[in-house]
Amino acid sequence: MAALLRAARTAWAPCATGRRFATGYIQRAAAEGRDSLLGQFQSTGDRFDSVLRGMECIKVEEGYVECQITVGDGVKNAYGTMHGGCTATLVDVLGTMALLSKDPTRPGVSVEMSQTFMAPAKGGEVITVTGTVTKYGRALGFTEVKLTDASGKLLATGRHTKAFPQKP
Amino acid sequence: MAALLRAARTAWAPCATGRRFATGYIQRAAAEGRDSLLGQFQSTGDRFDSVLRGMECIKVEEGYVECQITVGDGVKNAYGTMHGGCTATLVDVLGTMALLSKDPTRPGVSVEMSQTFMAPAKGGEVITVTGTVTKYGRALGFTEVKLTDASGKLLATGRHTKAFPQKP
Amino acid sequence: MAALLRAARTAWAPCATGRRFATGYIQRAAAEGRDSLLGQFQSTGDRFDSVLRGMECIKVEEGYVECQITVGDGVKNAYGTMHGGCTATLVDVLGTMALLSKDPTRPGVSVEMSQTFMAPAKGGEVITVTGTVTKYGRALGFTEVKLTDASGKLLATGRHTKAFPQKP
């Protein structure tokens, strides 16, 4: 496991051209299985989910993932707290990771997302984000995502529903 | 107007330290009024909304804003289409811009957001994003955001509801 | 058409046992086509959607339906305005009617609904409710529902997303 993570991290080191390899957590899960979600978040290189680079996945069970992310400058809004778009991105990504923890080959396609903002995630704080599968079907997968601060206070909650396209 | 935009763009050039000035569209609107939303999107420098750098605001009316963004690498997911987290960030930002077009000093605080994904925004396409105020109250502001492609096809729709905190 | 509606209304008259025939708008659409949605709302007798009895469907086009409902006692809350549960029921039913206007044999199965409440629908007022298909796919149908009062003021908006189950 440790060796695997080390290898994966190596694969993410900047290559000669200054770009990173575009093999994110979705491709890794399909190739290496659910445990590959553990450790540093595997972004698709310079694409959108690189905004979550620095996030760490600390627990993966069937239908459940748990990550931690520090509210650094790159995820802040104009007030120095986590940007709502970042919270929504966490709902997107953690929901997908939770589905991958059921079947690492089925990331699904987004149908619906929602977010409720109870309290700001303050700059510098370490936020825990959990993704849970609430229903795993043949055609649809349902997930719930929660953000809490170090004291356990609920900051935001969301849902992410994805479709598993069927062969016609 | 043109001069103002030129000045604004200048203000965004990297400064000596390699960082950008952290004065985004919210601060600009408060200082310079609603028309400052026009032109290139004013991100808060290296913070989260810099993911939308490159977006252009092409129309501002009271309660309505219209922007265009090209689906470049920085907003893509692993499949080469717009990342759901980026769509959600557009719902966040365009909703806020729409509220600022009513009163440039009241950006509000996010309460709820939701997104429905009808079709992917394909790589390379120019996407039109509109933000509309559906109700503007004393304590709450309601907005609706739509993404369409060049052919006018609806790709995603969302709502962003914000609170205007009252003095206790 | 008029004869058809008359026949349908007859079918809804209380029968000898004091119960109504349980053939609502969904079954009628499947049997008689989209235009059967027009006229008085066809509830499934004494089941839940009888709360909307009295609603009138005044327009049906492909992907669009328009109804009117008076805020009578049966749809009020403790404050004498339309109950939020009734608004949500309208989002449910008008979304389904809109899908039936595309294909009267595919009502779909609810996946997600949401409602935003901008202003109360006052007692005694005639409310216009519109249902619009925003995307009609093979596996999923997306709709949007709006409630406005007689002055055209937007009172509430919602979305209803339904799945069309595929044969395994």
Next chain:
Amino acid sequence: MAALLRAARTAWAPCATGRRFATGYIQRAAAEGRDSLLGQFQSTGDRFDSVLRGMECIKVEEGYVECQITVGDGVKNAYGTMHGGCTATLVDVLGTMALLSKDPTRPGVSVEMSQTFMAPAKGGEVITVTGTVTKYGRALGFTEVKLTDASGKLLATGRHTKAFPQKP
């Protein structure tokens, strides 16, 4: 307590005119406190929430309520399962009850609701519905509602966000 409930039930018996007194759970909570939520659901007589008559509240704690409802004819759709509008009404009412369990004088005004449907609530089944306050603020109250069947399977989940209007 038992006497109080008995008295309350008496108050709900049909009066001479065949109508019921229009004092629902919201008025009762304000007058008698949080524990008045316990027992048979107190609808506002012949208004919309009478669709939930027969529901029983079996637990009230600060920020939490738990009810049970049987899927009888009055809450069914055309397929004999719980109507989506009824599920949404439960999200509305249980969210409000949860807020009243924090302060029985502050029912709030609906701002947003959403529902995700994982599985149908089958005819004849006893459904458990829980309402939980996820954040209780000065201007806004946030709640989460879950429906489960007798086996503990999650059927639907929703959120209800309400505003507490401030004196201007």
